Amino acid sequence: MRTQVAIIGAGPAGLMLGRLLDLAGVDNLILERRSADYVLGRIRAGVLEQGAVDLMDRARVGQRLHAEGLVHEGTVLSFDGEDLRIDFTALVGRQVTVYGQTEVTRDLMAARPDRVIYEAEDVALHDIDGAASVSWVQEGVARRIDCDYIAGCDGFHGVSRASVPASAIRTFERVYPFGWLGVLVDRPPVSRELIYANHERGFALCSQRSLSRSRYYVQVGTTDTVEDWSDQRFWDELRHRLEPTTAEAVETGPSIEKSIAQLRSFVAEPLRFGRLFLAGDAAHIVPPTGAKGLNLAMSDVDMLAEALIGFYRDGSTAGLDGYSARALSRIWKAERFSWWMTNLLHAFPENGPFGRRMQRAEFDYLAGSRVARQSLAENYTGLPH
Structure with a gap:
């Protein structure tokens, strides 16, 4: 042959x-x-x-x-309950597609x-x-x-x-000192765009696969297993890490897939x-x-x-x-x-209060600088092949 x-x-x-x-x-x-x-x-x-x-x-x-x-014409970053939308279309004239x-x-x-x-x-x-x-x-x-x-x-x-x-x-x-616990659920997404959340308890992401199927993630430790996380524990933790109005709007249900990915x-x-x-x-x-x-x-x-x-x-x-x-x-x-x-x-406890304040400063810089948001949008929507 x-x-x-x-x-x-x-x-x-x-x-x-x-x-x-x-x-x-x-x-x-x-x-x-x-x-x-x-x-x-x-x-x-x-x-x-x-x-x-x-x-x-x-x-x-x-x-x-x-x-x-x-x-999707944008995405949302959240820091301790404060949301910042990154408008891809307005900033760089490009979008991403969830598929x-x-x-x-x-x-x-x-x-x-x-x-x-x-x-x-x-x-x-x-x-x-x-x-x-x-x-x-x-x-x-x-x-x-x-x-x-x-x-x-x-x-x-x-x-x-x-x-x-x-x-x-x-x-x-x-190798990062944490993983993502992901849950797939047959419920409508909580938001029409993705939400990336930084909370002192850890990272969370509200994503989606379709208008009727959602994918949610929370940051977990490297020793955590899927068996450690019941559906109820997952939904409670996810809500803790989201802005209150968003947390209230999350439609929960039985997970149809649950897995942990190390980063x-x-x-x-x-x-x-x-x-x-x-x-x-x-x-x-x-x-x-x-x-x-x-x-x-x-x-x-x-x-x-x-x-x-x-x-x-x-x-x-x-x-x-x-x-x-x-x-x-x-x-x-x-x-x-x-x-x-x-x-x-993500939460990096080893970085202490100084590391947390640096994350806050970075978020505030994004909020106040169109150039910084434009850089994020350019990279997120993809540099040229």
Whole structure:
């Protein structure tokens, strides 16, 4: 077997890369170790930057997004019950769209009914500096495919980054001393826009998946488990952290999904190793505070697709040679913004009263400075791909 590009991972990054290559006539095969149902069952972020929306359109999979996605022209920051709205449209002339990652994946799957191998076991990358190939086991049978290039889109724990010699890669990481407990509930959102709240008891977020389904989060300790949090305890704590009128308006109900995500910032450098390229969570992780994870993956594969298509169209390696530096420039800017949002909005008891006052000063500066709000809006709605 042979293909031009072997893509490891059938999440939104791998599927989008495959779709862009398909449209340009570049042959590719996607390998995924999980089942299709498992991939679709993952509950992830749901805020798309304008650039990600535009990319869905260019990939010709944006129809349902425009029909069902919720366009948000702003967001609300809250500090100890005092609300500040950031008006994206007025400040930068752009918006974001709430459309779940599961739905993005579903749309991309529908556009790619074949050339995706699910439940590929024991995936291994070979000779990434020379005659590259990928092997795997499918239904007990060992298989192998030769390729020109490999795109590692298989996430933080995937085989792609793990296949790189430790001496060839450098990683940067910050693990935060808390996590997010998230609850999904079939109740209308408390607000038409997202609310990010900083309270002395900890961070809270009021988000949504549709006009009838809401997603709420509260900051919890690193040792907390889902079992520690009954639905009633969660709703009580969420209300404590919100402005009183908002807290009163929250419609509660039985959780249909509840999980805890630990927060970290992570970047690997470089993103190219011979014939292997890293993209998405294989290359970086951001805390979810700035809604950048899925959006960064989309910008990575947009750049990588452009580089690969340029090579097969013109024979030029310039795009491939420049991919790592180009992608990392945008990645580090998104990491900075997510780190800044995380530090602004979460409780850091170890920082003491001084740290709390610094957060207050930052919030007051945002409230009083259009330039500061404009910077927030520019980053939140997404820097250019």
